[in-house]
Amino acid sequence: MALRPPPISVVIAARNEAPRLPALLADLAAAPELIAEVLVVDGASGDATRRVAALAGARVLGSAPGRGLQLAHGISCSSGSWLWLLHADARLEAGWRPAVATALGLPEAAWYSHLAIDGSHPALRLVEWAVAWRSRWRQxxxxxxxxxxxxxxxxxxxxxxxxxLMEDLDLVQRLQPHTRLRPLQARLRVDGRRWRALGIGQTALANARLRRAWRRGVPAEALAARYYGAAD
Known part of the structure; x- marks a missing residue:
């Protein structure tokens, strides 16, 4: 019996993530039965992001910076029957392989991971709880x-x-009429550097203001300039 090819094309938007990207690529390399290809779309990095991605066996693409621009380009170059859109500073925690394999076998849906933010401050656990509530009940x-x-x-x-910027909010809102977004039974851990740099309360407030501005029609280009200026 012929083996089925792995179904997932992973598309990763990256910019200046050379210190963090290898860990995510190592996580993905542990599941060749699931992952058909890994495309790292580099947004004009000034560090060794492209080199470390290539050394890890990823297909490296170039793009103008901007997560939506990068992800859309990667999607257009991918071939898998499933897509997994990830940020370069993420880590896949224990249990992700069976969780993803289970999702692939269930009726058609879009899936997201439970969020974990790297850091020990108790307020980060409150943020994670709020994200879980928003994801489940507000989709x-x-x-x-x-x-x-x-x-x-x-x-x-x-x-x-x-x-x-806001490519994620735009997409999940357009997915809602077509499917229910469901949680994978595994966590995805993200780097906490922005939370540490701006402060947990200030970061949450800044993110809320960006979302409110988006809903009021502020162009994504203006919001990106605001967001990345704050991140710097």
Missing amino acids: LPYGDQGLLLPRPLLDRAGGLAPLP
Whole structure:
């Protein structure tokens, strides 16, 4: 009996993530039965991001910086029947392989991971709880939780818009009429450097203001300039 090819194309948006990207690529390399290809879309990094991605066996693409631009380009170059959209500073925690394998065998849906933020401050656990509540009851997981979905579902929702910011919110809102977004039974751990740099309360407030501005029609380009200026 012929073996089925692995179904998932992983698309990772990266910019200046050379210190963090190898760990995520090592996580993904542990599941060749699931992962058909890993595409790292580099947004004009000034460090060794492209080199470390290539050394780890990823397919490296170039793009103008901006997560939506990068992810949309990677999707257009991918071939898998499923897509997994990830940020470069993520880590896949224990149990992700059986969780993903289970999701692939269930009726069509879009899947997100439970968020874990790297750091020991108790306020981060409150943020994680709020994210879990928002994702479950408002159906609004964001890009740092990863998004795993079959390609036909993404196509029916209109694809991923090449926005420099808010591409995740835009996509999940367009997915809602087509499917229920469901949690994988595994956590995805993200780097906490922005939370540490700006402070937990200030980061949460800044993110809320960006989302409110987006809903009021502020262009994504202006929001990206605000977000990345704060991150710097």
